[in-house]
Amino acid sequence: MKIVKEALAGTLESSDLLVKVAPVTEERLEIVIESEVMRQFGAQIRKVVEETLAKLGVSAGQIVVEDKGALDCAIRARIQAAVLRGADQQQIEWSKLS
Amino acid sequence: MVAAAQPWGVPVSDELEFYTIDPRESPAEAAEVRLLLSQCDLDMEAGIEIFVLGRVGRALVACAGLEHNIVKCVATAPEYRGESLSLKLMSEIIHLAQERGHHHLFLYTHPKNVSFFEGCGFYELAEVPGYVSLMENTPVGIKGYCRRLGAQRQLGLKIGCIVMNANPFTLGHQYLVRLAASQCDWLHLFVVREDVSLFSYRDRFALVQRGVADIPRLTLHHGSEYMVSRATFPDYFFKEKGMVGECCTAIDLQLFRNYIAPALGVTHRFVGTEPFCATTRKYNDDMKYWLQNAPSDAAPIAVVEVPRTQCAGVPISASEVRRLMRSGNVGHIAELVPRDTLELLNGKYTFAQPAEAGGVGA
Known part of the structure; x- marks a missing residue:
């Protein structure tokens, strides 16, 4: 899936996260993660973000995550929503998202 | 019982509700915003195209304005201060800006508020000590x-x-x-x-x-x-x-x-x-x-x-x-x-x- 425009998903509220995606000129993935629980869960958050992007087939784009202590399932859902919006995807293959 | 019509067209409840106004077209509400801003030592700035307002019941408790891609006049009523309301307000204004085509946002604030806005995904670019800081909403801008x-x-x-x-x-x-x-x-x-x-x-x-x-x-x-x-x-x-x-x-x-x-x-x-x-x-x-x-x-x-x-x-x-x-x-x-x-x-x-x-x- 290709990110073709800037998009947002989520909020800055506690236990949620705000995900911003944007297209990039170079064909590479740039992931920036900020989290209130970076020290404890930073590695796990990055793992969830990377896995979710891989499942969606996203190999290029800028992904910025402002995490407020969200659970893994919330992180997955927000990443999916932001990418689908940014990819301007109308046809969603739900089975790939699980 | 049927509730009386409300002056702002929003239902009265104790829940926090957000909605937007164009300050140039809603002078009565703009006057309320001005009052809230003055409680927070801020002035209403010219050029703001749209405001997000937060109300609890009839009380105006939060506001944030947007001029192009610059966030301005962010205020929460002193008695409602707490991370929760402010973070909701900032989420609202960031989504509103996105809908209006502005992904890359800037924000001016007093240097003492920088750490709050850092918690909202803003990063400091420059500071005139004691006066003002400029921030942007991306760590890679x-x-x-x-x-x-x-x-x-x-x-x-x-x-x-x-x-x-x-x-x-x-x-x-x-x-x-x-x-x-x-x-x-x-x-x-x-x-x-x-x-x-x-x-x-x-x-x-x-x-x-x-x-x-x-x-x-x-x-x-x-x-x-x-x-x-x-x-x-x-x-x-x-x-x-x-x-x-x-x-x-x-x-x-x-x-x-x-x-x-x-x-x-x-x-x-x-x-x-x-x-x-x-x-x-x-x-x-x-x-x-x-x-x-x-x-x-x-x-x-x-x-x-x-x-x-x-x-x-x-x-x-x-x-x-x-x-x-x-x-x-x-x-x-x-x-x-x-x-x-x-x-x-x-x-x-x-x-x-x-x-x-x-x-x-x-």
Whole structure:
């Protein structure tokens, strides 16, 4: 899936996260993660973000995550929503998202 | 029981509700916003296109405004303060900006509030201690910009830079560029990108491009939001408080010294003396302080003020060309501008005479 425009998903509220995606000129993935629980869960958050992007087939784009202590399932859902919006995807293959 | 109609068209409940207004079309609510802002030592700023308002029942408890991609007038009622309301408010304004096509946001705030906005995904770009900080909503904004600029770095001991609006490009601009290029190992030339001038950015850039084509050791760059833009040059921010002189150029010049100049290795900034435009003259004076003398971790940059070239004893300036256009005195313009500019004036702008668009006239 290709990110073709800037998009947002989520909020800055506690236990949620705000995900911003944007297209990039170079064909590479740039992931920036900020989290209130970076020290404890930073590695796990990055793992969830990377896995979710891989499942969606996203190999290029800028992904910025402002995490407020969200659970893994919330992180997955927000990443999916932001990418689908940014990819301007109308046809969603739900089975790939699980 | 049927509830009475509410004055603001929103249902009364104890739940926090957010909605948007155009302050120019809702004077009654704008007055309430003004009251809330005054409780927070803020003024209502002109130019805000849309506000997000938060109400609990009838009480207005939070507001945040947007002018293009600049977040302004963010306030929460003292009795409702707490991370939760403010973070909801900021989420609302960020989504609203996105819907309106603004992904990259800027925000001005007092330095004491920087840590709060850092919690909302904003990052500090520059600070005038005790007065104001400029923040942007991405951790990779100016860093990414400087990385891309750095790819255009050139070797040399004396690396010059000029930032010009070229509204429109005159023989004076050409003289300044030629002179600066002849004194440097390399010259980086930027054209102000903000499209608020009489001449469109596209036209201004094209004229500069043609006008400097034969000058060696020069790179022509597109301007960016990080130099002389609506975001970096917030004169509106201080106008009412009489602080125009103190801060409005400081943010822009700090960004240049701390980020842009180091990325390109710039050692000298060239600028023409300004006989007419007070804003530009002030900018030139402030440049000497903020680029050369102000305490900073970044190396000082020498400011070289070049006396303007003259035509029949009068300094050539773009503002003079615009004045001649307005007065219909087109014949005289031929002596002040290169042929390409003249052709554009005759072809496209002669009969278009909108109100003077100000801005930096250099």
